Amino acid sequence: MRVVHSALSEFLTNRVPKHSLSIVVILILKSGATDAQIDHVIARVESLGMRAHLSRGTYRTIIGIIGDENIIREEPFCAIEGVSEVVPVLPPYKLASLEAHPEPSIIDVSGIKIGGGFLGMIAGPCSVEDEPRMHRIAAAVRAAGANIFRGGAYKPRTSPYAFQGLGEDGLKLLRDVGDLHGMPVVTEVTDVRCVETVAKYADMIQVGARNMQNFVLLTEIGMTSRPVLLKRGMSATITDLLMSAEYILSQGNPNVVLCERGIKSFDPATRNLFDVAAVPLAHTLTHLPIIVDPSHATGRPDLIPACALAGIAAGADGVHIEVHDQPEVAKSDGPQALLPEQYRELAEKMRCMAEMLGKTISTIPKVYA
Ligand code: PEP
Ligand code: MN
Secondary structure, eight states, rough: OHHHHHHHHHHHIIOOOOOOOOOEEEEEEEETTOOHHHHHHHHHHHHEEEEEEEEESSSSSEEEEEEEHHHHHHHGGSSSEEEEEEEESSOOOOTTTTTOOOOOOOOEEETEEBTEEEEEEEEEOSSSOHHHHHHHHHHHHHHOOOOEEBSSSSOOOSSSSSOOOOOOHHHHHHHHHHHEEEEOOOEEOGGGGHHHHHHHHHEEEOOGGGGGGGGGHHHHHSSSSSSSEEEEOTTHHHHHHHHHHHHHHHOOOOOOEEEEEEEESOOOOOOSSSTTTTTHHHHBBBOOOEEOHHHHHOOOTTTHHHHHHHHHHHSEEEEEEEEEEEEESSSSSSGGOOOOOHHHHHHHHHHHHHHTTTTTTOOOGGOOO
């Protein structure tokens, strides 16, 4: 592989005229590829209207392809005889990539900024529940320093017999509670038929882990202008997550915030495995903000504070936490809920850490005061 890499870098630095269009895909041919096979690969590339740059190394032959990367990506070059590897030079998520947008994006959720040094402090119950409870929780998290209120009105549940959420009534209640307590609200949409309704009531639309690759849903949400909280699927790679963001961006909605919420692991000791490295990793790949959700990542209130702080230390652009005033009667995710008092203590520590790192926590905008 070392041989191939040095041949590659020599090829890229010396062979390609600086003024030419850049190479977007490199084909590494099998050792011993015949002249007839090489000619065939070049003919195939040129038949697509692309240019091929040939470099014969001592051990391997490399062909750089210049042209429209979208067309090139669709071509099954690996199926051509004599081709060993197809190496894309650019990431497949064009709009989400750092190359496309080297500065971090700052997403504005009705006045609350997330990204580029601003932390989103999202808190609230898993599900929208009865009105007095929603007011109690909202008042408590706002007093603790949360700047966005959450609550699911459409709940994606493993069991069809479990509480499914209050639907549109829940959305109305969430909106009223958000307005009364002066916080923008985020809530999940689980179905493409509800996108318009959710966008009507919510300041930010959540795509849950189970729907991260519901491409029809992502496309529909991309046609709105609402900020989106895109949660990482429980078995999704970072590339998968960024490709899902790309679905939304490519429809014209640039307001995407990513969320690391834990991935599947072999160990049932925690609900999921908190992938804290995903945060700095995402920052090397994308301009989009990424926040952490230690509630779903761990499923354990005793582990949430440490993971929330670890997330901020790792560079997260916000923290999403479930809070309930009576977890034992919660309609969903009670066992992982922090009590308001526990959230208050944690929020204080998060503020200290944010300050230490020179981050800002957006305060509630005037429009809500
Ligand atoms: C939620 O936020 O309540 C939720 C269902 O999250 P996730 O999609 O990450 O499981
Ligand atoms: Mn939940």
